Amino acid sequence: MSFEIKDIVEENMCIGCGLCVSESQSSSMVWNESGFLVPDTTKKFSEDAIKLCPFNPEPEADVFDEDKLANLYLPNSKNRDDRIGRYESTYIGYSNQFRKTSSSGGIATFIFEQLLEQKIVDHLFVVKEVAGTYKYQWFDNIKEIKNMSKTRYIPVTLERLFREIDGKEGKVAVSGVACFVKAIRLKQYYYPQYRDKIPFIVGIICGGFKSxxxxxxxxxxxxxxxxxxxxxxxxxxxxxxxxxxxxxxxxxxxxxxxxxxxxxGDMWGTGLFKANACDFCDDVTTELADISLGDAWLPEYKKDGLGNSIIITRNTIANELIEKGKLANLLTIDVVSKEKIIQSQKGSFTHRQDSIFFRKKIAGVKLKKRIKFKKKIKLSYKLVQVSRRMVRRKSLAIWKLNKNASIFNKKMKYYLFILKVATKINHKIRK
Ligand SMILES: Cc1cc2nc3c(=O)[nH]c(=O)nc-3n(C[C@H](O)[C@H](O)[C@H](O)COP(=O)(O)OP(=O)(O)OC[C@H]3O[C@@H](n4cnc5c(N)ncnc54)[C@H](O)[C@@H]3O)c2cc1C
Ligand code: SF4
Ligand code: SF4
Known part of the structure; x- marks a missing residue:
């Protein structure tokens, strides 16, 4: 069977990256009734649009999965790891200048500043405030770089990137979560002119997209x-x-x-308000970016209320930016083992990679995922997975009907209780 963009949207597998819209004369991204951005599928798309979709169930062999794509985009990285992908070095720390005004260690802002200052790129395509909300925007004002700091947990889309990039002189750097970065890599594969045009992608480590x-x-x-x-x-x-x-x-x-x-309460581990597609994503550390950044959720760093970033450099340019920043006293960072990085995202690895095949099975999803993550999981963890999927689905359905926080809390109580019990049983058995 051949899949189309319409199938991805109808099967609730669209994450809203907006790349397919660059293959349509008239489609645009629109809000759906569950609070996510999706392409308007009443409009026509080219036959190739599906090839750019990070959730295409039938990708071509060379771009079949993140490992294949990493062969193309990160061929020279020194190290590789099944869980975090290809990389040069791993660090934890913060930017001395930007941490206070950033989400975690301010490393994303530091990297974007350096990319502009060193003229590695001329423009950024990043998430930024516009008219009181947040969208991907073009940005190149280095003096106002702090305006593009901070994480925004609201649906955003790359829709405009490839519609407008040809009108931009010079090179472009983009920030993105894993599935967005994958979509950009797919676009670069099918349109090689964008490899030079976008020489650097800052990967935002992502535990799930919220409605x-x-x-x-x-x-x-x-x-x-x-x-x-x-x-x-x-x-x-x-x-x-x-x-x-x-x-x-x-x-x-x-x-x-x-x-x-x-x-x-726990808004992340429970799966509340999360996109369905996220349950079928095994890329925890944004493996196809040039640098990946996340939070250092580790006991020794958690104590520091201003936050620390985990940093995975995946090529020499990224590594030099970090090393030079350290030498110039712009960054306070330590080299850490890859195990520390994995430990900092432990919950995400267990949920996303270890149980992805089980979720695929119970949801009847056709998408092919990396076989290295095929694992047997305990019955107790299967129950957690089933309950989490239920909480995710119910949270969206209940909010859609009521749009009232008190009613929502009352109606979600039962489902959250089931998840809590399943999680407790699983923890007991795991010990
Ligand atoms: C949806 C989402 C889920 C996340 N889940 C996790 C997680 O599970 N574990 C974890 O360790 N970290 C997670 N993060 C990343 C974390 O919140 C920080 O963004 C990251 O650590 C970078 O911090 P910083 O201080 O270096 O960034 P800053 O210096 O504050 O800069 C933030 C950068 O992120 C960009 N940005 C903001 N919002 C978005 C967005 N929605 N999509 C793409 N780019 C954006 C901005 O343009 C800016 O460049 C998530 C981020 C997002 C957006
Ligand atoms: S390309 Fe992106 S926006 Fe289009 S269907 Fe796929 S996930 Fe959704
Ligand atoms: S969890 Fe995966 S699919 Fe979901 S937004 Fe993050 S990177 Fe994309």
Whole structure:
């Protein structure tokens, strides 16, 4: 069977990267009823559009999976690891200048600043505030580089990248989560002129994409009724743990409302408001980027409320940027073992890689995944997986119907309880 973009969207496997839209004269990304961006499939796409889709069930042999793509884009990396992919070096630390105003260690902002300053690229295509919300934007103002810092957990799309890139003089660097980076690599494979045009991709390590409902829920919980703007997802508390951050947003009268994330419980491990496609993604550390950045969720770093980044350099350019930054005292970083990096994302590896084949089976998903992750998992962990999938699905369905945080909490209680019990049993058996 031949798949089309319409099939990806109808089977709920679209993550909203927007790459297929560059293969259509008239389609654009639109909000669906579950709070995600998807392509308008009433419009026509070229036959090749599906080839750019990171969730294409029938990719060609040379670009079959992340390992094949890494052969093409990172052929000279010194090291390789089944879990984190190809790499040069692994570090943990922060940017002395940008950490305070960034989500974790401010390394993404540092790298983008260096890319512009050293004229490795002329433009950035990054997620940035626009009219009170966040979208991918063109950006090249090095003096205002802090304007593009911070993580935004709201659906964004690369839709404009390949529609506008030919009009940009010079080279471009992009930030992206793993599936977005994969989509860019696929585009570069089929349109080789974009390999030189985009010489550097900053990979944002990603544990899952949240629906817009996630932000709607948090703003209500923070006390805002109705419209909101300029939401902040990671307000740090330097006197507490790195994981003890707050959410905040402005209401329509410009009053800022804030909410400690610990007061809403575990929003990440439970799968609340998460995209379905994320359950079929095994790339934990954004393996196809030139550098991958995430949070150092490790006991020895968690104590530092300002945050630290894990850093995986995957080629020599990335490695030099980091090493020179360290030498020039712009970065405070330590070389760490790959095991430390893996430990910092332990939950994500266990969920995403170890149990992906089980999820594929229970969901009847045709997508082929890397066979190296095919594992037998315990019955107790299977129950966790089934419950998590249920929580994910129910959270979107319940919010869609009610759009009210109190009703949502009441209706989700039962499903979250089941997940909690399954998780407890699994932890007991694991010991
Ligand atoms: C959806 C999502 C899920 C994540 N899940 C995890 C996780 O499970 N584990 C983990 O360790 N880290 C995760 N992160 C990454 C983490 O939140 C930080 O973004 C990362 O550590 C970089 O921090 P920094 O201080 O170096 O970035 P900063 O210096 O603050 O810069 C942030 C950069 O990220 C870009 N950006 C912001 N939002 C997005 C977006 N939605 N998509 C693409 N680029 C964006 C900005 O353009 C900017 O360049 C996630 C990020 C996102 C967007
Ligand atoms: S994942 Fe990307 S390429 Fe695939 S259908 Fe969705 S927007 Fe299009
Ligand atoms: S978990 Fe995977 S599929 Fe989901 S947004 Fe992150 S990189 Fe994309």
């Amino acid at each position: 817009k409902f996630f932000t709607d829920y948090l703003t209500q919980k923070s006390g805002i009724e109705g419209d909101y703007k300029n939401q902040e997802y990671r307000i740090k508390d330097k006197d507490s743990l790195a994981s003890d951050y707050s959410f905040g947003a402005y209401d329509k009268n410009n009053n800022f409302h804030q909410l400690k994330m610990r007061n809403v």
